[in-house]
Amino acid sequence: MNNLNNEMKLEFLSKSSNEAFARITVAAFAAQLDPTIEELADIKTAVSEAVTNAIIHGYEEKKGIVKIRCQIINEELIIEISDNGQGIENIELAKQPLYTTKPNLERSGMGFTIMESFMDEIEIESIVGMGTKVTMKKTIKNNSETEDALQFATSCD
Amino acid sequence: MESKYYNEEKLLILKLTEEIDECTVQKIRRKADYEIERYMPRKVIFDFNSVTFMDSAGIGLIIGRYRIANMLGGTVEIANVTDSIKKVLELSGLLKIIKITELEEMAG
Ligand SMILES: Nc1ncnc2c1ncn2[C@@H]1O[C@H](COP(=O)(O)OP(=O)(O)OP(=O)(O)O)[C@@H](O)[C@H]1O
Ligand SMILES: [Mg+2]
Numbered sequence: 001m002n003n004l005n006n007e008m009k010l011e012f013l014s015k016s017s018n019e020a021f022a023r024i025t026v027a028a029f030a031a032q033l034d035p036t037i038e039e040l041a042d043i044k045t046a047v048s049e050a051v052t053n054a055i056i057h058g059y060e061e062k063k064g065i066v067k068i069r070c071q072i073i074n075e076e077l078i079i080e081i082s083d084n085g086q087g088i089e090n091i092e093l094a095k096q097p098l099y100t101t102k103p104n105l106e107r108s109g110m111g112f113t114i115m116e117s118f119m120d121e122i123e124i125e126s127i128v129g130m131g132t133k134v135t136m137k138k139t140i141k142n143n144s145e146t147e148d149a150l151q152f153a154t155s156c157d
Numbered sequence: 158m159e160s161k162y163y164n165e166e167k168l169l170i171l172k173l174t175e176e177i178d179e180c181t182v183q184k185i186r187r188k189a190d191y192e193i194e195r196y197m198p199r200k201v202i203f204d205f206n207s208v209t210f211m212d213s214a215g216i217g218l219i220i221g222r223y224r225i226a227n228m229l230g231g232t233v234e235i236a237n238v239t240d241s242i243k244k245v246l247e248l249s250g251l252l253k254i255i256k257i258t259e260l261e262e263m264a265g
Contacts, residue, residue: 016180023210041210041241048212052179106186106217110249114213117248 006032010068014059014083016052022068023047029070030077033140042118043077043138049111050081050134056102058085058132075139079119082133088126095124158185160192167199167231170260176210182218189222197229204260206237215242216249223255236260 008029012018023044030043047068054066064084071078088094095116100109115122119136126132159172171189175181193201201222205211223233234256238246246252 016178019178019180020176020210038241042244044210045212045241045245048178048210052212052214056179106221108213108216108220108249110213110216114245114248118244 005074006072008070010070011065014055014062014064014066016055018066019048019051019055022051022066026068026070026079029072030140033072033075033077034142035140039138039140043079046115046118046136047079047081049114050079050136053111053134054081054083054085054132056105056107058083058087060086075141077138077140079136080133081136082131084131087128087130087132088124089128091124091126158188160188162192162196162198167196169193169196169198169201170204171201172204172206173208175208177208177215177218178210178212179214182214186218186221189218190225193222193225193229193231198226198231200231201226201233202258202260203233203235204237205235205239205242206260208242209239211242211245213245213249216245216251219246219251219255234258 010022010025012022026047027040027044030040035043051066051068058064067082069080093099095112096109097113098109100107112122112124115134115136119138121137123135124132158174161170161172162168163170169192171192173185177185203219219233219235226233235246236258237260238257243257
C-alpha cells in the first residue's frame, strides 16, 4: 500500500556543493512512492533547478540557509524549496523560457520551464527583500513493476 | 573531464565524467575552453557516456562552448546522452542547433 503519508525537512547552507546531496535526499524520500526511473530523474532535475536558483539568485554571493520540505499525501509528492534571499520582482517574467537576469554567468533561463514541465504543478511565492518559496507537486501513480526504483524504499511499518 | 584530440580529423572529444550542475560546471567550462582554444578543432564532441545527471547548468555549458567553437571555425556535437538528459536538451531548444551524433567507444 502506498497511501501512507509522510514528511521530511532539510536545511543546508547555500553552497553549490550541497546541490547533489539535496536532490539525492529528495529522490530517496520520494522512492517510497515507487516512482519510475524517469519520474525519479524528473524530480531530481526539478529540485536541482530550484536549489540552484535559491543559491545563485536568492543569496548570490552571501551565505544563507536553503530549506526543503517534502510531503507525501496519498500518491502526491509535494516539495517546497525556500530561501530568505532577495526575492523576485516580476514572477510572470521570471517564468518565461530563456528569461535570465544572469546571462553573463551562462545561465540559460530554463530553470522554471524545466520545473514546470517535469512536475505536475508549480507555484512561486516571492517578496522582494524577504525571499522566495517554490512549491512543486507530482503525482506518482503506483507502478509495481519498477523494482529498480525500490532500492531506497522501506516498508517497516 | 577527459579530453582527446585527433589531429587528422581536427576532432576534439571532451568526455564528461561527472554529474553536471552549478557546482561542477565551472571547472568543466575552464578546461573545455582551454582545450578548444588550444586546438581550434573543426569539430568538438561532448561525450556524455558517463554522465548520469544534468540540469540547466549543462545547457549554458554547451551553448557557451558552441559559441566559442563557432567563432574559431568549428562545430559542436553531443554523443551518448541518456533519455533524461535528452529531455532537458530538447526542452531548451538546443537540439535545433546542436546535433546528437553516434560515437563508438573510442580507445583510451
Ligand atoms: N530563488 C530566487 N531568488 C531570486 N530570484 C530568482 C530566484 N529564482 C529565480 N529567480 C529569478 O528568475 C530568473 C529565471 O529563473 P530560471 O531558473 O528560469 O533561469 P536562470 O536561473 O536565470 O537560468 P538557468 O536556470 O537556465 O540556469 C532568474 O534569472 C532570477 O532573476
Ligand atoms: Mg535557474
